[in-house]
Amino acid sequence: MDDLLQHFIVEAHELIQQATDDLLALERDPSGTMHLDSAFRAVHTLKGSVGLFDFAPMGLALHAAEDLLGALRAGQGHIDSDVIDSLLDCIDQTERWAGTIEQTGKLPSDAAEEGYRLARLMRSQLDNGSTSVAPAIPEADLGWVGELMARSDVSTPSREQDKPLVAVRYTPRADCFFAGDDPIALLRSVPDLVAVRLATRDPWPPAAEIDPFACNLRIEVLSSAGLDAVKAAFRFVPDQVKIHEIAQSPGDHAHVAEAGHQFAGPAAGTTGGASARMLRVDAARIDRLADLVGEMVVAKNALAHLAGLAADGLDRKDFAHGLLASQAAIDRLVAEMHRAVMDVRMMPMRDIFRRFPRVVRDIAGHLGKAIDFSMEGEDVEADKAVVEGLFEPLLHVLRNAVGHGAEPEHVRQEAGKPTRTRIVLRARRIGERVMVEVEDDGRGIDPAAIRRVARERGVSSADDLECMSDAEVIELIFAPGFSTASEVTDLSGRGVGMDAVRFAVESLGGQASVRSTQGRGTTIRLSLPLTVVMTRVMAVRVGRELYGIPLDGIVEAAFVPASRILPVRDAEAFVLRDRTLPFVRLADLLDIPRPAEPRSGMKVVVMEVGDELVGIAVDEFAERMDVLMRPMTGILAGAPGVMGTTLLGDGSVLMILDTPELLG
Known part of the structure; x- marks a missing residue:
């Protein structure tokens, strides 16, 4: 892909997101001129960048959006939900186009039709607001075509009589010079001209009132070149032209064969598939x-x-x-x-967080729910793979928060709550991990309902459910196929959601948990490592084998005297600083023979698993090291309890254990 096009795509995504942020802020506060100015600048800059390439439909839509924003800045019209919706519609389509360009190097085949639709939508908002930035192109008066035909010698022997003509009426915008357009240069670029007529668009004002920087032209031409060649000449101003193909009958009677209201510029040069991955870095x-x-x-x-x-x-x-x-x-x-x-x-988390206000707005609008959405900790940083990998999990969680957690306004009023459900997306750094939470003050999760659905869907047996605490029952929302939705909709009920969240988070080396109080709200917490490229591990020995345990889950390493290791039913526990913790042997977790145990006591790695502490007995502590972890591949790709491997200095392979999975 061309370097200039790569930079355009990166800049386009940033400007699209900036415009979206400003429009959403403007919807909340229509009097915020700062956001209106910022949205105008983003769209204006994006339109200018599009002008460097042959993406005329994209430029047409953005030009209309710029006109609408400019009119709003000038106080012509007022900002309401319809205006914001139409502008966001344009921005959304621009983002889809940018994605297509990133993949293929050109716009999709339906871009011209969609570009005109968006331009008409923007113009209709201008008309509704009684604004006038540039005169609309009048509907074609086919009489002018006949006049041009009469003025031209269309029956000269040098012309092929059965070859169609193309008629063009080009009415430049009054401010076309400021957009970098040169109407006369465009006229000269039309191939095979047969006739030309120049006229004024509007009557001339008195000489003292003439604006020398305003264009007042109407250009009408006939060309014997093909329709595509004529369209190509006007590819950057498709909103200012009417193009008609005129068929010649054998009796020299011309008639309009086709009205060219659809415009599609020549395809941009194809590029090599997916674009290169780019990352902006502080110098x-x-x-x-x-x-x-x-x-x-x-x-x-x-x-x-x-x-x-x-x-x-x-x-x-x-x-x-x-x-x-x-x-x-x-x-x-x-x-x-x-x-x-x-x-x-x-x-920064900002790069992924800022995509969600629009998502929450759309879901809330679709479901008719009032949501007060806010974000915290946008400046918290994590590895690029972690930040980008959070989009899908957080999308599922936010959908659930709006769809399941938020109550209707009348229900909240009856419960003495504010009418709008509060949803907070929060990030914070704790040690070598980053915590991302979605908290709402909605209806919360009903453990009785979870028990009933889990029993009906066979997620867990009735006996097991009776033995579970409410907190353990609530964790069943992460079970595959679990859903409390009564019917399948676009947003829920398919049994795919929270299990996908847990799978995605664990694939990043993280953990997902839930806390909920019925009637007060729910918090979904995602705990993730700061980086997934380099991993700090503690090497431990069991018998003759060496294994690695990620340091981010280790709270401490301790020696536990044998007298403090106590049997508890079929398991064991030990006391550490007046706190009783579960005691498990790594050899048992790995299903290998237990080595001889020293009489004095055991060396224990104390780990945090979820919200609990667990002691894991090992034979020896080895060194701490930074390793480049490779995921398991081939027939070992699904090996349980193993996160990956790394090579040691002597060439041997160190297996890095996924202790939460082993303990589960």
């Missing part, structure tokens, strides 16, 4: 990487010098000292390089 972070690369080159040269001295018979003690110093320097640089690369991949 300071790139500078830091460059500095570290320079230091690593110095360290490499020092190591090469040391190797040369060793070949010359350097004293063994001096060699060992130099080797250790070099290794320490490289360790430091690798750690700093790791942090610098992670910083490059970091993205």
Whole structure:
């Protein structure tokens, strides 16, 4: 794909999102001139960028949207839901077009029709607001075609009598010069001209009142070139032309064979499929990487010098000292390089959060519910893969919050609540993890209803359900196929939702949980690692085997005396600082023979699993390390309890365990 087109796509997505944010803010506060100005600038800039390419229908729609926003800025018309809906309709279509361009390098085949529809929609809003930015193109008066035919010598022997003519009426906008249009240059670009007539669009005002920067032309031409060639000449001003193809009968009687109200410019050059992945990075972070690369080159040269001295018979003690110093320097640089690369991949949650106000607005409008939606922690950063991977899970959660959690206004009034359901999307960083929550003050989850549906759908047996606490029952919303919806709609009832949320979050190395109080609301919490590229693990030994456990789930490592390990029914527990915790052996979780246990006690890794702490017994603690984890592939892709693998310095493979899955 062309570099200029790549930059256009990146900029287009940003401007589309900016315009969407401003329009939604404008809907909440129609008097907010700052948001109106910002939306106008975003659309104006996007329209200008589109003008660099052959995407005329896209430019036509954006030009009309710019006119509507300009009229609103000038105080002509008023902002209401219909105006916002029409502008958002245009922005949505522009985003779809940008996605198609990103994939194929050109607009879809129906772009011309859709562009005209959107332009008419914008113009109708201008008409309804009694605004006038540019005169509308009048409906074609076919009399002018006959006059042009009469003025031209269409029956000259040099012309092919059966070849159709193309008639064009071009009425430039009054402000066309400011848009970079040159009507005369466009006229000269029409091939095979047969006749030309220039006239004024409107009567001339008195000489003292003439605006020299306003265009007052109407251009009418006949061409013997093909229809497509004539359309191509006017591809950047399709909203200002009427094009008609005129068939010639054998008796030299011309008639209009086709009215060219549909415009489609020539296809842009095709590109190579999907576009390259691009990421905007702060220049300071790139500078830091460059500095570290320079230091690593110095360290490499020092190591090469040391190797040369060793070949010359350097004293063994001096060699060992130099080797250790070099290794320490490289360790430091690798750690700093790791942090610098992670910083490059970091993205603020804002990049994904800002897509949801529009989603919530549309779902609430579809269901007829009043929602007060807000966001917190938009500046919290996480790895690019984590941020982008959150879109689908959060979309499911927000749909549920609006569809299931939000009550009708009269129900909330009867319960003494505000009429609008409050939904908060929140992000915060806790240690090496990022917590993303969706909290609502709606009806909450009824454990009795969950028990009934789980029993009816065979999600869990009646005996198991009776033994579960309310909190455990509520967790069943994450079970595959579980849904409390009574009927299938566009938004719910298909049994796909919260199980997809948990699967997506766990595939990112995270966990999903739910807290709910009936009548007071629900909170869905997604706990995710800051990065999924490099992972810090603690190596532990069980028998002769070495395994890795991600450090982000480890609370502490402890030694538990044998006297504190107590049997509890079929399991075991231990006391740690006056708190009783479940005690499990890693050998049992991995289904391998237990090694001999020391009489004095056991080494335990205390881990946080959900909201609980669990002690996992191991034989030995090994080192902590940063590893590049590779996911399991091939026949091992579905291996339970294993997140991935990494290579150790001696070439052996270290398996990194998914302890929450093993414990589940």
